[in-house]
Amino acid sequence: MGKDIPVAEEMNQSQARYPELFGRIDPAAVPRHVGIIMDGNGRWASRRAFPRIRGHREGVHSVDEVVACAREVGVRVLTLYAFSVENWRRPKMEIQALMSLLREYIVKKLPVMHQHGIRFKTIGRTEDLSPNTRKLLRRAEQETAGYGGLVLNLALSYGGRTEIVDAVRSLVRDAADGKLHPDHVDEALLSARMYTAGLPDPDLIIRTSGEHRTSNFLLWQAAYTELYFTPTFWPDFKRREFLEAILDFQGRERRFGLIGEQLKPTKRVDDAL
Numbered sequence: 001m002g003k004d005i006p007v008a009e010e011m012n013q014s015q016a017r018y019p020e021l022f023g024r025i026d027p028a029a030v031p032r033h034v035g036i037i038m039d040g041n042g043r044w045a046s047r048r049a050f051p052r053i054r055g056h057r058e059g060v061h062s063v064d065e066v067v068a069c070a071r072e073v074g075v076r077v078l079t080l081y082a083f084s085v086e087n088w089r090r091p092k093m094e095i096q097a098l099m100s101l102l103r104e105y106i107v108k109k110l111p112v113m114h115q116h117g118i119r120f121k122t123i124g125r126t127e128d129l130s131p132n133t134r135k136l137l138r139r140a141e142q143e144t145a146g147y148g149g150l151v152l153n154l155a156l157s158y159g160g161r162t163e164i165v166d167a168v169r170s171l172v173r174d175a176a177d178g179k180l181h182p183d184h185v186d187e188a189l190l191s192a193r194m195y196t197a198g199l200p201d202p203d204l205i206i207r208t209s210g211e212h213r214t215s216n217f218l219l220w221q222a223a224y225t226e227l228y229f230t231p232t233f234w235p236d237f238k239r240r241e242f243l244e245a246i247l248d249f250q251g252r253e254r255r256f257g258l259i260g261e262q263l264k265p266t267k268r269v270d271d272a273l
């Protein structure tokens with residue numbers, strides 16, 4: 001614990017490249033946790049007559065830019081939906097290509113995580129992944145566990161319903177062992193059994209590629225989340241598009257079931273309640 005985040009900051013690229021957009025962001029109302037459904041890699045590729053994997057490869061550049069931008073604007077947690085439980089039904093070749101991109105990403109970016117104090121985490125049934133991939137993920141999680149910068153949370157072999165099933169199973173197991181009384185089950189206890197235990201619920205979920213669904217992503221955690229849909233395909237979603245999504249979020253009034261006058265001038269869940 002307590003590894004220091006490097007003090008010397010390189011130039012903030014988001015500010016340097018997009019001064020107007022960056023300048024409009026209210027630092028006091030930046031979403032703490034942003035989730036992203038990265039969609040449209042295949043369509044981006046097929047419009048250019050490229051193989052699908054080329055879209056995924058370009059999508060990794062978007063991951064790079066968005067991780068950097070999230071850090072630069074002060075987002076605390078970024079959860080990226082990188083591989084769903086449903087994605088196992090894709091052609092074997094595509095699955096292998098995605099897993100190899102994932103491994104390549106971890107190997108290349110682990111030094112960057114160290115440099116910026118990024119804490120790497122995964123959520124999902126990662127036991128479904130190959131031993132090689134699991135080993136790399138564990139290594140990145142362990143080496144960065146003490147950092148206090150951005151939490152980069154990858155959802156892998158993730159499904160929101162699967163997550164709820166796993167949480168309920170763990171509660172039922174405790175009840176069967178006599179360690180838990182049914183009356184003690186409440187929302188906080190269930191939240192603590194989710195893969196995201198210890199993380200704030202997402203304030204904002206972004207979905208690219210024009211689909212208006214949440215597709216089994218953070219079902220339990222998204223009860224009060226603002227949703228942002230954009231027609232942009234994921235490979236075209238870079239710093240500028242992320243900053244635009246943050247600004248859109250900041251223009252919304254979040255009520256959490258309260259009336260307007262009850263809200264303090266903040267857009268954060270914990271502060272507003």
Ligand code: FPP
Binds near residue numbers: 038056102105209234
């Ligand atoms: C959705 O596009 C995208 C995915 C299923 C995978 C996302 C993966 C990456 C961006 C690359 C690897 C990730 C990391 C973190 C290194 P799609 O294939 O469903 O696109 P389509 O709907 O247009 O077919």
